[in-house]
Amino acid sequence: MIPKSLEALSYLKYLNLSFNKLQGEIPTGGPFTNLSAQSFVSNRGLCGVSRFHVQPCKRKSGTSSLKYVIPGILSAMLLVISIIWLVMLRRKKNVEATIETTYLPQPLYRRVSYQELLSATNGFNVSNLLGTGSFGSVYKGTFSDGVDVAIKVFNLETKGAFTSFDVECDMLSNIRHRNLIKVISCCNQNDFKALILNYMPNGNLEKWLYSQNYSLNMLQRLDIMINVASALEYLHHDYETPIVHCDLKPSNILLDDDMVAHVADFGIAKLLGGGDSMTQTMTLATIGYMAPEYGTEGIVTRRGDVYSFGIVLMETFTRRKPTDEMFVGEMSLKQWVANSLFADAIVEVVDTNLLGTQKDPKFVSYNVCFSSIMRLGVACCVESPKERITMQEAVATLNKIKIEYVKEVW
Structure with missing residues (x-):
């Protein structure tokens, strides 16, 4: 009570x-x-x-039972009329091109119509465009009450867009974690499909790594990667059915007002069900971030996400994309970092924005922290899926690294 x-x-x-x-x-x-x-x-x-939005409370009374019978009869009649009206409305919608808005199973923030989305984005004006992805575009929208949202509009001409929309609706309507993007509502009609998401004012991790006007310090990067690892740990081990994200990369890691990271874009995510792996024929993940077994054989496992996380972790602290032009032939981001660890020259691969001078009394502590992070990244990217660590181990390791870093440097 x-x-x-x-x-x-x-x-x-x-x-x-x-x-x-x-x-x-x-x-x-x-x-x-x-x-x-x-x-x-x-x-x-x-x-x-x-x-x-709860049921009315039942009031006890000593009066005649008619007070309960009559409202019950009226409610039943109203229910029958409502069902008939809904059936007629559905038939009418098959003839007329009326707007249909599908609301997710959980109680939502608000009801959103297509006209509201048009108004909130100035007719999906290019000035409101936040970015584009595999299946569509994301716009910033502002409702009449001043609430900002992100509106992901699916390009229905793209192969797999319908499936992607359904996957994201199903996934994001049921999962709840502070480091996963939240769906507010979902607009669905024959020629228009969109998700209404929480707006992340600080954009994505890719912007913060590569734009000249943005920078992240050591602790911010550590916190962001702990946030991401925590989200994947929840998807892999704490949700009732294990979920594999399949497309983790910096552009899918969004940052809120407090620079807390939220994993987004579940367009090709997979529910593993009773098994620990599955095979799919169409590979949609991003080159450079996908695990070898996913790219060559379409094998989907939780360890594939671990591999992608390792790549993102190394990229976050080296500020080098896995598709950088310096990585040709046998040389890759993973190999470059592994070589530096072997040669005890980790400072040569770390983002120069994070390095102090060797005269800095904290330089040794920085070096130890960087080495620990890079070793974790390499451990996540082992060629054999069975030999990779789990996200539970990754979260524990990152938290330990952060504790040691704060103790030594701060």
């Missing part, structure tokens, strides 16, 4: 009791007058006023 005594907390402004097993009536006095339905999501036993 939610204690009614909470109504007396006059300074209470924020309260989120979502995803618990609470029951009984939601209080309405005091601070509860300013709370919305978002504070009580997924508590099936709760009841109260309609604005909380």
Whole structure:
């Protein structure tokens, strides 16, 4: 039960009791007058006023049972009328090209129409374009109440776009983790499909690594990679059915106001189901980041994501893309880093923006930290999938590296 005594907390402004097993009536006095339905999501036993989007509370009364029978009959009649109306409406939609908006299974932030999306993006103006990907474009949108969102519009002429839309709707409507992008709603009609996502004002990791006007210090990069590793650990080990992202890269790692990383773009993600691997015929991952077994045989496993994570980890601290022109023939980002570790020359591959001078008393600590990070990156990218570490081990290692770094440098 939610204690009614909470109504007396006059300074209470924020309260989120979502995803618990609470029951009984939601209080309405005091601070509860300013709370919305978002504070009580997924508590099936709760009841109260309609604005909380819960069932009304049953009131005990000694009066005639007619007070219960008549409303029941009226409700049944209303239900039948509603079903008939919905059937007629669906038939009408097959004839007329009316807009259909599909809402995800969980309670959503708001209802969004196609016209609202047009208005929020100035008609999907190029000035609102945040970026383009394999299956479409992402626009920044601002609703009439001032709320900013990211709107991913799918290019339906692209092969696999319909499947990608369905995959992302299914995946992102059910998974919940602070380091995974959140879907607000989903607009679906015959010639238009879009996801409405939380807007990430600091863009993606790729921008912060390669744009001249942006820079990340050592601790920021460590925190970002811990965020990403935590998201993958959740997908691989903590969700009811293991999920493989399949396309991890810096452009799919988005940063919020506080520079917290959120993994995005689940367009080709896979549910592993009962097995530990699966095979697909069409490879859609990005060159340079995909695991060898995925690129050559289409074998999808959690260890494939581990490989991609290792590449992104090394790229984040070297500021070198795996497709850099310096990597030709047998030389690759992984091999370049491994060679530097073997020669005890890790400073030669680390991003110069992170290096101090050798006279710096903390230089040795930096060197030890860089070596630990690069060894982890190489361990993630071992050729044989069976010999790669897991994301659970990667998270534990990164957290240990951060603790040691903070202790020695700060």
